[in-house]
Amino acid sequence: MGSCFSVKIKAESPLHNGMLACCFRVSSTCGQKIGNDLSCSNSKISSVSVPSTPRTEGEILQSSNLKSFTFNNLKTATRNFRPDSVLGEGGFGCVFKGWIDEHSFTAAKPGTGIVIAVKRLNQEGLQGHKEWLAEINYLGQLYHPNLVKLIGYCLEDDQRLLVYEFMPRGSLENHLFRNLGTGASYIQPLSWNYRMKIALGAAKGLAFLHSDEAKVIYRDFKTSNILLDSKFNAKLSDFGLAKDGPTGEKSHVSTRVMGTYGYAAPEYMATGHLTTKSDVYSFGVVLLEMISGKRVMDNNRPPGEQNLVEWAKRYLTSKRKVLHVFDARIEGQYSFGIALKVANLAIQCLSVEPRFRPNMDKVVRILEQLQDSNDIGGSQNGISPSSTSNSSNGPKHHSQPCNSSVNEASNEKAASSPGPSAPHLQT
Ligand SMILES: Nc1ncnc2c1ncn2[C@@H]1O[C@H](COP(=O)(O)OP(=O)(O)O)[C@@H](O)[C@H]1O
Ligand SMILES: [Mg+2]
Numbered sequence: 034m035g036s037c038f039s040v041k042i043k044a045e046s047p048l049h050n051g052m053l054a055c056c057f058r059v060s061s062t063c064g065q066k067i068g069n070d071l072s073c074s075n076s077k078i079s080s081v082s083v084p085s086t087p088r089t090e091g092e093i094l095q096s097s098n099l100k101s102f103t104f105n106n107l108k109t110a111t112r113n114f115r116p117d118s119v120l121g122e123g124g125f126g127c128v129f130k131g132w133i134d135e136h137s138f139t140a141a142k143p144g145t146g147i148v149i150a151v152k153r154l155n156q157e158g159l160q161g162h163k164e165w166l167a168e169i170n171y172l173g174q175l176y177h178p179n180l181v182k183l184i185g186y187c188l189e190d191d192q193r194l195l196v197y198e199f200m201p202r203g204s205l206e207n208h209l210f211r212n213l214g215t216g217a218s219y220i221q222p223l224s225w226n227y228r229m230k231i232a233l234g235a236a237k238g239l240a241f242l243h244s245d246e247a248k249v250i251y252r253d254f255k256t257s258n259i260l261l262d263s264k265f266n267a268k269l270s271d272f273g274l275a276k277d278g279p280t281g282e283k284s285h286v287s288t289r290v291m292g293t294y295g296y297a298a299p300e301y302m303a304t305g306h307l308t309t310k311s312d313v314y315s316f317g318v319v320l321l322e323m324i325s326g327k328r329v330m331d332n333n334r335p336p337g338e339q340n341l342v343e344w345a346k347r348y349l350t351s352k353r354k355v356l357h358v359f360d361a362r363i364e365g366q367y368s369f370g371i372a373l374k375v376a377n378l379a380i381q382c383l384s385v386e387p388r389f390r391p392n393m394d395k396v397v398r399i400l401e402q403l404q405d406s407n408d409i410g411g412s413q414n415g416i417s418p419s420s421t422s423n424s425s426n427g428p429k430h431h432s433q434p435c436n437s438s439v440n441e442a443s444n445e446k447a448a449s450s451p452g453p454s455a456p457h458l459q460t
Contacts, residue, residue, distance in 0.1 A: 233401065
């Protein structure tokens with residue numbers, strides 16, 4: 034179960050280049066976000082047409098197709114926010130598992146109705162409120178198979194909650210990094226094919242956000258914000274930092290620097306200029322974490338290896354050394370040719386110059402080609418990713434029924450035991 038009582042440290046620190054000061058807040062379990070410059074000045078559309086004019090809080094809440102829940106209803110649905118039903122914890126607060134009736138949306142007995150995930154904000158004032166509203170603003174209007182479905186919200190006195198579809202396999206972070214170095218019982222590492230399937234699904238989610246239809250910059254792409262359904266389809270969650278992309282002739286939006294240390298693009302950290310290419314950089318970081326099985330930042334690694342991107346860059350461009358970066362636990366599940374192509378994609382996404390990074394449509398195309406050409410083994414956990422392929426165009430978002438199988442239970446446990454994360458940053 035996740036700790037909801039994390040210790041936070043706040044420290045001012047200059048960035049590498051000394052141009053900006055950063056403000057970190059670190060929790061004992063995972064990175065904490067602070068602040069948000071979201072103005073909610075624009076609205077985003079997908080299948081519904083919404084005017085792109087400034088929107089007040091009332092308009093955002095009213096225009097979404099979301100259900101408004103009472104606090105008592107969610108309290109009952111989560112059995113009084115039981116500590117043993119914690120699914121995870123982010124910078125915002127804890128996420129609890131609960132049950133509601135699919136017709137009346139009222140609390141249901143555990144194991145009946147539909148399963149939901151309820152995020153309850155730490156009551157720490159205004160900043161959390163902005164992130165809460167940002168999630169409603171974006172997820173209330175954007176629909177895509179690779180975005181998590183927001184069902185509703187609760188706003189009552191100081192209480193702010195969000196109600197999502199339940200994602201039975203939790204976050205990618207827990208699958209990649211759980212039990213590493215803890216001495217806990219061995220759990221099979223995520224197979225290569227699943228990693229590539231997840232990379233493709235997450236890339237599709239980002240590509241949709243960047244498309245003309247949505248024009249959104251996600252700004253917080255990282256493994257803990259990529260959730261997995263029962264078939265390992267990836268869905269992006271946590272839109273608290275999402276931002277409207279530039280309009281008209283503008284190439285970027287200017288913001289305070291926010292995000293998570295290690296994932297944020299260097300030029301964004303240095304200037305506060307945010308573009309879709311900032312998300313592409315973060316995608317490169319996650320891709321690198323997926324192929325290496327290593328966290329982007331880890332102070333427990335030897336000096337020189339603590340920053341994954343800096344360490345890996347010297348190997349990724351060398352045909353002779355590239356495999357050094359790859360996760361040895363899944364060796365043999367991919368061909369050398371495929372490894373080279375994925376390494377090359379990661380290198381491109383991690384280009385220091387944003388214009389050398391591909392856009393997300395191109396990333397999707399490359400990953401699709403790789404998936405088509407990857408005929409090497411790799412299926413684990415008893416299910417082949419190809420046989421459970423991402424139904425990108427299929428029916429969307431239905432909460433998974435509660436499944437009490439051993440496999441499911443262990444995943445749930447993993448989902449509620451987040452390991453240490455990179456700290457968030459802000460200037
Ligand atoms: N819909 C969900 N289904 C299952 N687990 C979830 C769901 N939403 C969040 N979680 C878990 O809670 C964690 C924190 O959620 P997140 O939305 O990222 O919160 P924060 O905004 O505080 O970072 C995730 O990393 C994941 O482990
Ligand atoms: Mg998060």
